[in-house]
Amino acid sequence: MEIQLLYFDGCPNLHTAEERLTEALTLVGRPGQSVNLRAVETDQDAQAQHFTGSPTIRVDGNDLFPPTADTYGLTCRVYATPDGLAGAPTVEQLVQALSSNDQEAARVGTVAVRR
Structure with missing residues (x-):
């Protein structure tokens, strides 16, 4: 599993x-799972990487919280949380998204490696 934090x-x-x-x-x-921090430095880079704002969390190249619009650029990202809009998802939302990602990987026959 490759995790990127853009x-x-x-x-x-x-x-x-x-x-x-x-x-x-x-x-x-997954304690100790590596997370690759990746800086997006230019608007061209943001467009090329389909960067929907900072911070963006991707697992195996897929956004854990897929955006509803295809707008890319060097901007802050906002997440809908139970307490309202925030600049990052809650721990609970991340647990849910990561668990769903593991279940989807198992469903399509991908082996999820625990580290």
Whole structure:
């Protein structure tokens, strides 16, 4: 499983997203799972990578929270949470998304490797 956390330099929500993702990975049985931080530096890079805002979390290339619009650029991303809009998903939302991702991988016959 490859996990990427995409961001732009100066993102005010990067550390919150990283901390919550680390906690969620532990809760789903993946403590110590590596997370590749990837800076998106230019608007051209954002367009090429279909970067919908910072922070974006992808597992095996797929956005854990697929956006409803195909708008790409160096912008802050907003997530709908139970407490309203926020700059990062909650730990609970991440646990749900990661668990769903594992279930989908098992359904299509992909082997999910626990680390």
